[in-house]
Amino acid sequence: MRLASFLVGNRPAYGVVTDDGIIDLSARVGDRYPDLKALLGASAEAVRAAVASAGRPDLRADDVVFLPTIPNPGKILCVGLNYHAHLAETGKAETAHPPIFLRVADSQQGHGQPLLVPPESHKFDFEGEVAVIIGKPGRRIAEANAWDHVAGYACYNDGSVRDWQVHTPQWAPGKNFYRTGGFGPWMVTADEIPPGTVMTLTTRLNGEEVQRTTTDLLIFGIPHLVAYLSTVMPLETGDVIVSGTPGGVGAKRNPPLWMKAGDVVEVQVDRIGVLRNPVAHDPAAQ
Incomplete structure (x- = not known):
């Protein structure tokens, strides 16, 4: 699974990068996991469940500005x-x-x-x-x-x-x-x-x-x-x-x-x- 952080307009977001586009996970589970670091802190089962429930890609790579993969690392x-x-x-x-x-x-x-x-x-x-x-x-x-x-x-x-x-x-x-x-x-x-x-x-x-x-x-x-x-x-x-x-x-x-x-x-x-x-x-x- 390819996971990325990016901007959609001015909104920080993260999601799954597929060959068909990007699934904006933050729009779906951002209330529980506000950024990619938070999602990684969840159980592997929670991450897979979030991805499985996301459905089809809703963004193209051209629609986003990529951020550093983890924009807010502690170290x-x-x-x-x-x-x-x-x-x-x-x-x-x-x-x-x-x-x-x-x-x-x-x-x-x-x-x-x-x-x-x-x-x-x-x-x-x-x-x-x-x-x-x-x-x-x-x-x-x-x-x-x-x-x-x-x-x-x-x-x-x-x-x-x-x-x-x-x-x-x-x-x-x-x-x-x-x-x-x-x-x-x-x-x-x-x-x-x-x-x-x-x-x-x-x-x-x-x-x-x-x-x-x-x-x-x-x-x-x-x-x-x-x-x-x-x-x-x-x-x-x-x-x-x-x-x-x-x-x-x-x-x-x-x-x-x-x-x-x-x-x-x-x-x-x-x-x-x-x-x-x-x-x-x-x-x-x-």
Whole structure:
């Protein structure tokens, strides 16, 4: 099942994306579940019942503006240096534990919406990744039980302003410029992607492939990330774990390859879909 958040006019909504259109679930069950995060907090049976009772699609994709899949996550937990190819191109040593940094919710954009180049830098880089959305809350989750806490998966572009990222040893400034990350176009629920499924991740800039990997090459796999992060803090429904980018980032190319206004960047995961974002100047800076 593909679940998305979007705007219908000015109304925030969510629903099921089908090949024939979008079922606006929020118009049917929004009194019980005001947003997609709330729906994910319901039982799996409740979610299936809501979908089964919804009937035929009532919206086209052109009728909506896609929002980040979870517009209001409590936490966005990102993993750095989690593929050997990316680790090698950075020249950094492998660590015993996953490097973790945070993104904030308003650093994200939905599918089809522009990623914004800040006027403070032209070093705006792409990072295609697989995002893991938490369904069942938990603390100190064992790796053996980690899959039970995963609600689904989405594509993610961890857009990075590289010079601001390396102002200090802490990466947060370069990872949190307004509307620089893409999240979507939807999440595919975990019942359609069995535990341990190997997914192929591809990033394209203006139609040319710039990154490709498979998720079996993650240094720290999804169960380990769930267990590790839930040791530090409770994982709540709607929290997002962004699992890491492979080699091929623009900063490590010769010459470097930066995203600029007028570009189109796509992150594709074979079991999920294609997250597509144009790139534009930040209009607030004009």
